Structures are given as C-alpha cells and as structure tokens.
Amino acid sequence: MTHLPETFGNLSLLQHLDLFDNSLTKLPVGFFKLKLLQWLDVKENPLEYPPSDVVGLCRNNAECKTSAIQVIEFMRKENAEQEKKKQKELELKRAKKEALKRELERLEEMEREEKKRIKQEEKAREKARRRAEYEEK
Secondary structure: OOOOOHHHHHOOOOOEEEOOOOOOOEOOHHHHHOOOOOEEEOOOOOOOEOOHHHHOOOOOHHHHHHHHHHHHHHHHHHHHHHHHHHHHHHHHHHHHHHHHHHHHHHHHHHHHHHHHHHHHHHHHHHHHHHHHHHHHO
C-alpha cells in the first residue's frame, strides 16, 4: 500500500490500526478525526509526514498507544492550520472581489459622466448650429 485516501479519517470508530511494513510516505491529515484510535503501528514505512518524532517507534504496546495519540494531535493541529490558511485565502478573495466591485462601480460612474458630458457638448453644438442658421436668415 502506497497511500491512504484523505477520507480515511471518516473511519471514526477505528480503534486499532496496523499499517506495518507498507510503502506509505505520508498519512492523511484526516487522521485527526480518528478520535477513538488507541493503537497505531506504522513501522517499516518510508514515512515523511508526519515526522518520525511524532509517529514514534511502536516497539511495544505502550509506544503504539503513544503513537496513536501523538499522530492524532499532530494532525489536529495541522488541520487547524490548514483551515486558518483556507479562511485567510477566502477573506483575501472576498476583499479582492469587493475591491473589483468598487472599481467597476467607479468606472461605470465615470462612463455615465462621460456620456453626460458628450450629450451636453452635442446639445451645445446643435444649439450653436441653430443659432448660426437663424442669424444667417
């Protein structure tokens, strides 16, 4: 096995997980949802994420229990950071959208003013033309 799906964390009733001797390089952040997980063994995997100091060694029952606790806590923090990042990105997108909306309104107002000015100039020219015609007669 080379990877676990992000939805792996939806196995919320999971209590014991033995992933010994696979080809996993990372665990999904969704692990934070495995609140009932009490035992985890990921030995003999080329794990890069979470870091080995979080995963621990799991040489005995107590270390495997500690591994489960530490991985869940690490992933909980990672998820919180990702959610913060998403929230900031969303706020930035909203701010950009609002700025674009204001700019569009400003440009539309300028366009209305320009049309109004052009119309006034056309009226003035028409008035001058009529005056010139009247004076010629």
